[in-house]
Amino acid sequence: MFLPTPPSYRHLMAASAIIVGAALPARAELFDNLEFSGIFETHTALAFKGTELQTSQFSLTPELSFDISPTMRFTLIGRLRGDLKDRLEPGAPSNFSRTTFNDRLFLGDQLDAEIREAYIDTEIGSSYLRLGKQQIVWGQADGLKVLDILNPQSFREFILPEFEDSRIPLWSVNAEIPIGELTLQLVWIPDTTYDDIPDQGSTFAFTSPLMVPQAPVGVPITFARTNKPSKVISDSDVGVKLSAFLDGWDLSLNYAYHYFDRPVVRRFITGEGVAIHQDYMRSHLIGGTFSNVFGDFTLRGELGYATNRYFQTDDIGDLDGVVRSNDFSYVLGLDYSGITDWFLSAQVFQSFLSNHEPDMIRGSVDTSITFLARRNFMNEALTAEALLIQSLSDGDGLLQLAVTYEWKSNVRLKAGADIFYGKKRGLFGQFREADRLTAGIEVAF
Template sequence: MKPQLLGAILALIPSLSLAFEMSHSLKSQTSYGTSASEWQQSDWRLDSELYQGLENGEITGILRSRFDLQDKLNSDQTLNNYSAHSEPLTAGDHEWVELRELYWQAGFDNSYWRIGKQQVVWGEADGIKLLDVINPQSYREFILDDFDDSRIPLWMVNGEFQVGEEGTLQALWVLDTSTHELAPSSSPFAFTSPVLVPDSAAVPAGVTATLEEANTPAMTLKNSDFGLRYTSFIDNWDYSLNYLYHYVDEAVISADLSGSSLTLTPDYKRSHLLGGSASSVFGDWVLRAEFAYETDRYHRTTASVPGVDKADQWGILVGLDYQGMTDYLISVQWFQSNLVGQTENLVKNRQENTLSLLVERTLFNETLLLKWLHLHSTDHGDGVVQPQISYNLESDFDVFLGMDIFYGNEGGLYGQFDEADRISAGFEWGF
């Protein structure tokens, strides 16, 4: 949102004579890069939430202010992934201020509405996104940050309607065209894997390549995204049917060769997503499944730049959660993606498999939490391990200590960050 627009909104508040309720959350995290032997971040983040009940509904706003004493994760960053009305108010090597969320919500007889800047979550996978693609993501810390914090909220109209006795139809009209925020080239979390970025060695000999900046689609009605989700319950199963027509938040690079000059232009392409989810409880076990089929996705190849080929893809995720032991949660997941068609010379495999293990243990009346999350690619032999311990000192004050350990070949999704291992400590205080 532009500062002028935010100023106009704030100027209206006194004239409305509204007594807003406010709450705050202060989080500090300091991380030391164990492989690089340097401080990676010393981050302070303040979320200020504003709430006001109205005769019809309520208004919620969240302002996020962040300051990092280090500049390893922020320097040289660009903001061209944000639409004109979503970009941060301030963004520099150390500071960041944004209107994170601002929406009106209200419930009526057979419908519920939330209109404004918000997050919408589809799917419940741990550390992996299959259906959860409505909001783009900040890859400032790759996937290490909580998804609630790394999702980029979007301006949209979100309506839910009762269908029959047990069904709910959710309709989304997303006007915001913001896309993924990538880590700057100087960051330890900058993408380097050939699965994700062009290989400079693929540029023909004697040709000079120029990579232009990607620009998000204009925020117009024509470029809006649309989504539908139907949820219901049958024979002890919760299920959903999902559809999304959207711009994929990953840029596709096209090439224009003129003489000995090659211009690479990132662009964003449309896709249809069809999918669904299901879950059921069997005693101490919960079985979960998600499925998604996506049209017109682009994948990196070993051919000369731009080195991309178009193909549909589908993915499936199956998760099994066990809570039969007091104070324990054990969850395993299997995720598989597949490409459809005659795409050749792919950098990645036509079929990719990832396994995950999540173990949580609470102690001392649930004040101490021990957590272990492990993601492993069985095809590339790389992955990430995230052990963490957190302690609730008071009802609104937590301290934590954790590690993020990458391993595997540097060409893999996780192995590319083998030099970004870190140990982190911090606290979160709500007031």
């Protein structure tokens, strides 16, 4: 079921899904068990610096679902996306980080199509099973991730889009099995697709020394081919989650054996300059989540311990420019909804390294806080939201402002701003020249 599809057929399937979806009538129910819906959305971003358009794009996301049998349902979600400016991914990206059966079809430099999700839901006794291309979400933190590592992420627009839109769905087997008061989730992911990282020259290309090695000015740099896992069985990711609801607490215990989705970037000094090598490394992740409601407050959190993480150094004499360490991280959040039409949320995120050396660019402890404020107006037709992510360790951060107006039941108007600040060496400060105003329209059918 999960064997690679030859490229010619794969591309035909992706294009056909989009074309067939676009041709069907709006909100069609052709048969009792067949439903069609979708979203058409525009997204325009005007850069603060130079007042140039950063992106002017549209996306069409059709969804088709139907019953195969009384206990089995199939869902197909496609996406056709175009960008008139072509600055987020200049040219046609190589898609090297994706597997053959999970890549995108590029129709020129400004248009791409893909099957976002394609899965079968079924039941076997009291157990639930989903087979196919899907998103599997662990954790519920805003803006920052601890346990949500099963699906890779597209950094086409850094972390600005919603996680649901930036996650890369994977061909997976996802089973949920009730065991008394507990639920056991078993996940197998044979799809060796990893993060989409923008190439140099893209608007959101990584430049921070926290993420990419630095070389002295004028020193030649050569790039070796990335060593990417490709074996369906031996390079698979697996995950196990045990969840329960006990005395008002939602609890889970999570474990994953997976490849970290961003490659380790190693820097080697040679007689001809600097050579860059990249490879993906295995990691064990063990952690858990908890949440409970206390009146108008919700307390929630997640924690994880990850092995074999790699961090950049600024020592040119270092052998490969990275240090291996285990990483313990947690996020603690408090939500408040006790004021009419308001929702407030605050989070503390911390990461601790088990092995820290003086020449490492990142500190042994990394601390960030987030604050989210949302206010509804006009009987919830108008929503205003502000999300602040502040790094206390590096002094940089991100402020996202958004206003959404429900003009009709199926039409929403959007406007907002994304503002980066801080030193360029920081995770957020590296994009301080990419500040922008945004506007768009979303039409559901």
